[in-house]
Amino acid sequence: MRVTAKTRVCALIGYPIEHSLSPTIHNAAFQHLGLDYIYVAFDVQPNRLQDAIAGVRGLGVHGLNVTMPHKISIIRYLDELDGAVRNIGSVNTVLNSGGILIGYTTDGVGALEALRHAGSDPKGRKIIVLGAGGASRSISFTLAEHARELIILNRTLEKALALAKDISEAFGSGVNVRADRLSEESLEAEIKDADVLINATSIGMRPKENETPVRRRLLHGKLTVFDIVYDPIETRLLREAKAAGAKTVDGLSMLVYQGAASFEIWTGAKAPVEVMRRAAIREVKGKKYRHTGGM
Ligand code: ATR
Numbered sequence: 413m414r415v416t417a418k419t420r421v422c423a424l425i426g427y428p429i430e431h432s433l434s435p436t437i438h439n440a441a442f443q444h445l446g447l448d449y450i451y452v453a454f455d456v457q458p459n460r461l462q463d464a465i466a467g468v469r470g471l472g473v474h475g476l477n478v479t480m481p482h483k484i485s486i487i488r489y490l491d492e493l494d495g496a497v498r499n500i501g502s503v504n505t506v507l508n509s510g511g512i513l514i515g516y517t518t519d520g521v522g523a524l525e526a527l528r529h530a531g532s533d534p535k536g537r538k539i540i541v542l543g544a545g546g547a548s549r550s551i552s553f554t555l556a557e558h559a560r561e562l563i564i565l566n567r568t569l570e571k572a573l574a575l576a577k578d579i580s581e582a583f584g585s586g587v588n589v590r591a592d593r594l595s596e597e598s599l600e601a602e603i604k605d606a607d608v609l610i611n612a613t614s615i616g617m618r619p620k621e622n623e624t625p626v627r628r629r630l631l632h633g634k635l636t637v638f639d640i641v642y643d644p645i646e647t648r649l650l651r652e653a654k655a656a657g658a659k660t661v662d663g664l665s666m667l668v669y670q671g672a673a674s675f676e677i678w679t680g681a682k683a684p685v686e687v688m689r690r691a692a693i694r695e696v697k698g699k700k701y702r703h704t705g706g707m
Contacts, residue, residue, distance in 0.1 A: 413443055415450055421471070422678055424453040424707060425464055426479035433692050434477055434707045437671045440691035444684045449474070456482065465489040468508065475678035476506035477671075479707040483546065490515040499582045500553050502546060504707065505674040516677055519547065520554025522670025523610070523638070529669070529685075530661045532608060532636035534558040540602055542594055542625050543612035544571035547640055551612055553579055556587045563602050565594040567613075596627065603630050609653075611639045616647040624648040633657030640666055645696060664692050667707070 424434050438451035456464045461482055468476065478486050483502040487493065490506065494516040497503055503515035527534055539559045541552050544566035556562045556579045566572035572591035579589045592598040603609065603626070615625040621644055631637065637653035642663030650660045672683035 413439065413450065416448060418448055420449045420474040422449060422451045422475040423473055424477040424479060425456040425482060426707070427455055427457050427481060429453045429455050429479065432707055433667065433695050434671060436691050436695045437668065437688045438675060441675055441684050441688050444687045445681055447679055447681065449679065461485055462489060468513070469511065472508065474508050477674055477707050478504050478506065487515060496520065500550050502550065504670070505677055507677050517550060518670045518673035519550035521673045522666045523551045524554050525669035526661050526665040527608065527636065527638060530636065530659060532659060532661070534608060536560045537607035538605060539608040539610065540565060540606050541610045541612055544575045548612035549575060551610060556583060556589050560588065562587070562589040564589065564591040565598055567594050569593040599626060599630055606635060608636045608638065611641065611649055614641065616649055617641045618643045622648060624652065628652045631656035631658055636661065639663055642667060643696065664689065664696065668692055
């Protein structure tokens with residue numbers, strides 16, 4: 413990679429960011445397309461976020477990815493917000509457009525594209541989402557507009573109900589969304605005629621890779637099972653889903669498609685997703701990660 417005086421800088425800000433795959437994914441893509449961009453990562457503690465954004469403005473950093481714990485708190489420092497951000501309430505991508513900082517979220521789109529590219533377009537489907545945290549919020553808001561029926565199941569019922577209510581209020585009668593407590597009974601009742609099951613919890617992530625949110629006997633061959641956990645790449649849930657004849661989508665796929673959407677916002681170029689995925693796999697296999705659907 414040749415860095416020149418004209419090289420545009422994109423950066424990840426988060427805390428901690430040392431395990432992030434994003435620099436590998438994006439630099440591989442810039443290099444593949446011969447774009448004069450570079451991607452770096454900055455550890456930004458919560459009390460330095462405002463300074464960091466002033467730095468972005470002062471230095472003319474071209475684009476940002478934003479991860480925990482800044483996805484919500486960054487909003488107040490930005491100039492404009494994409495429509496989806498107003499619903500979802502978090503930002504993972506910033507474009508510096510001639511000094512105007514515009515916030516976007518590509519988490520939900522990453523999940524949608526990962527499903528579509530696996531041949532499981534969520535349009536008209538019954539979808540179950542496990543979890544009601546930040547990752548579930550982005551995914552559920554995005555998929556609710558496409559699904560025939562969206563069911564949010566969460567250990568803490570109140571959080572599932574609140575998320576379902578937010579989605580219903582945002583989209584009105586155009587969406588069909590329900591919530592229940594995550595339990596063997598609720599799963600058994602809902603999974604029989606479901607088309608897509610998404611694990612948006614951290615269950616099954618290393619070092620607890622022996623755990624799974626869904627008992628094996630409930631999985632069936634008509635399902636597409638999508639796990640946002642990407643360490644390990646093949647979680648116990650995905651392994652058992654495959655054995656039950658289900659189609660599977662891994663968390664690395666979501667990471668790559670969400671990165672691809674950010675890449676396209678910064679560069680206007682079509683992202684080379686296969687190059688990005690191969691770079692991510694090489695990096696994951698060589699190291700240990702402790703992240704779920706983060707960057
Ligand atoms: P993220 O931003 O990755 O979504 P989060 O906002 O902390 O992280 O949300 C984590 C989600 O995983 C929540 O839905 C959480 O359930 P609760 O709302 O009940 O806490 C879920 N989760 C994490 N560990 C879990 C476990 N062992 N069993 C069931 N759900 C779990």
